Amino acid sequence: MKTFTLFWRMQYPEAKHAFIHAWGTLGTSWGINKAMAQIHALLLLATEPLTTEEIMKELRISRGNANMNLRALMEWGIVKKEHRKGERKEYFSTGKDISDLARQIARERKRRELDPIIKVLEEVQSVSGENRKAVNEFKKVSADLLSYTQKAESLLSKFAATDQNWFFRLLTKA
């Protein structure tokens, strides 16, 4: 007797598309634009280096977009360019280790977001003014926030600096 197949076994092109799409969406909410996240996803899946042309075609993005985001990924040290003898074309690839990306995001966001606000919170500590009550509340709240932000900063620093497992080992311990 035959049984029904309850779930559709996803075919590769469909799965690939879903994967890249999802990764692009996630990237958007983590300070990475869609194209950048999708290029990275595509390179993660690729079994060999890709050209700009191939990336443009697969992701349906413009040359300028592909170029700019590839450059950003290279600046982040996540993507590498390689040349081949007798060819003008450049080939791009990425390491398969996700944690490189995660660490780089941490580093980048710390720099772009946390560092500036810590600076402001520190400056603002020296407040003075007529309204005793308001000033006290201000000092309390901003000091509190500063300490919180510094902790987050330290967390991101550690995360950015160490090997991929340290962080999650720590968590399972807890």
Next chain:
Amino acid sequence: MKTFTLFWRMQYPEAKHAFIHAWGTLGTSWGINKAMAQIHALLLLATEPLTTEEIMKELRISRGNANMNLRALMEWGIVKKEHRKGERKEYFSTGKDISDLARQIARERKRRELDPIIKVLEEVQSVSGENRKAVNEFKKVSADLLSYTQKAESLLSKFAATDQNWFFRLLTKA
């Protein structure tokens, strides 16, 4: 002998403005819009509950904007509304504990961002196809990513669920 004062001691209104501005900017990059973050900052500093009118005036935002973001903050359980006898106006206040906000952000982002991609990554695991090599690479990469994302999910869950100190105690241990 007189000495120079090397650094300007910031006056309260200036400090307040800097604080609110910085907080608004930070909020923007953490999935909270500027108005929402600034309203929260303003309420943090306030020594007593504020009306919509006062918030609008202080932050120079429209009534609609104030209203919508106050509602969102209330939905997040971070801001409370209070009524006063003989008054139609509503007064808003927030608890002074930053970690309430942090936990709520964690909860919200987990739900909005991590949960959906975990779903996709799980679905996509059952991939099959002609190209053995590509399919293998795909399985490896997506499984890896799934495990990574699940760890992040579990981290955010724990963070969202526990008291404010657990997380940072954990970090200092490390």
Next chain:
DNA sequence: ATTAACTTTCAATATTTATTGAAATTACTA
């Protein structure tokens, strides 16, 4: 029940951010 004070809603608008595409530039081969 009426009024006036206040809140809510949401289409229109503004702002911010990402993407395009074509011109300028560069680098490889012959």
Next chain:
DNA sequence: TAGTAATTTCAATAAATATTGAAAGTTAAT
């Protein structure tokens, strides 16, 4: 060094997101 195949740049454009403001809705005191 000329020809061309590629990359880079960036002003213009599109897409996504946040904000406005005025009309509609609500509520509480009279």
